[in-house]
Amino acid sequence: MCKILPVPSSSLFRTLLAQHLLVTEEVIYGTKMSQSHNAVQAKMYFLPRDEKYREEKPYTLRYSPDDGFPQTNIERTEYSVTFHDMRTEADLIYSRCGFRVANLQSQMQYEDYDDVEKIESVHQPEVAECVRQAMKASSVEVLDYVVSHTYPRFHSLMVSV
Numbered sequence: 001m002c003k004i005l006p007v008p009s010s011s012l013f014r015t016l017l018a019q020h021l022l023v024t025e026e027v028i029y030g031t032k033m034s035q036s037h038n039a040v041q042a043k044m045y046f047l048p049r050d051e052k053y054r055e056e057k058p059y060t061l062r063y064s065p066d067d068g069f070p071q072t073n074i075e076r077t078e079y080s081v082t083f084h085d086m087r088t089e090a091d092l093i094y095s096r097c098g099f100r101v102a103n104l105q106s107q108m109q110y111e112d113y114d115d116v117e118k119i120e121s122v123h124q125p126e127v128a129e130c131v132r133q134a135m136k137a138s139s140v141e142v143l144d145y146v147v148s149h150t151y152p153r154f155h156s157l158m159v160s161v
Contacts, residue, residue, distance in 0.1 A: 038085045045076035094135065102134035113147055 047058060052073075060072040086092060086101060094100040106126050112118045124142045132140040 038088050040083045042081055042083065043078055044081045045078055048075060048077045050075065100134055102130050104130045119145065119147065 047053060056073060058074045060074055061069075064071055092099070092101055104126060106123065108118065108123050108126075112122070124145065128140040128142050131137070
């Protein structure tokens with residue numbers, strides 16, 4: 001599976017990304033920006049390497065069972081993780097990192113991402129060609145896509161600089 005992150009070149013995207021990175025998430029999510037601003041530290045939870053998960057699939061029920069059945073069998077382990085700004089890295093190699101960053105010079109405008117026909121006729125071919133060139137592939141096929149929308153509440157959490 002090829003993981004590639006096409007980065008739109010629009011100034012709006014860069015502004016939104018910069019604002020997202022400047023959100024005071026320390027209070028909300030427990031993250032903390034490093035002094036160099038090239039990394040973010042956060043606490044994350046992972047499943048421990050436990051033998052029980054070889055035989056039993058991890059689950060969490062979204063309701064409380066009445067018969068005494070456990071709501072979850074997950075035992076989480078908390079880790080402090082440092083996320084580095086990959087935009088400052090010059091030599092991200094797919095065979096070493098498992099992904100690649102490529103610039104996508106898109107014809108799409110911000111409001112075009114609400115238009116399914118435009119996404120499929122303009123953006124999908126752009127992404128496929130960008131991936132094909134970045135990975136030096138003979139062909140690329142876009143199998144699926146998701147357009148995500150930000151909840152209005154998120155904008156009230158953003159800090160302008």
